[in-house]
Amino acid sequence: MFSSRKDTTMRCLCAYDCAADPAxxxxxxxxxxxxxxxxxxxxxxxxxxxWDA
Structure with missing residues (x-):
């Protein structure tokens, strides 16, 4: 079974555009x-x- 780009994106836990929410x-x-x-x-x-602590 192959992994599609969508599957890879769904596993990503990174923040990318965190500035969209000021908090x-x-x-x-x-x-x-x-x-x-x-x-x-x-x-x-x-x-x-x-690290947010």
């Missing part, structure tokens, strides 16, 4: 990154983790 905005908006509560991303294993 979650950070300086990495516009790039794939993780906020601390999300853990690691299977699609972007090298994504930067932003």
């Amino acid at each position: 979650t905005a950070c300086g990495l908006s516009g790039t794939y990154h993780l906020h601390s509560e999300h853990g690691s991303c299977p699609t972007h294993p090298n994504a930067v983790v932003v």
Whole structure:
């Protein structure tokens, strides 16, 4: 079985446009990154983790 692009996108746990919501905005908006509560991303294993604590 092959993995489609849609399947890969659905597994992505990264934030990309977090600035769309001022409560979650950070300086990495516009790039794939993780906020601390999300853990690691299977699609972007090298994504930067932003610690919100």
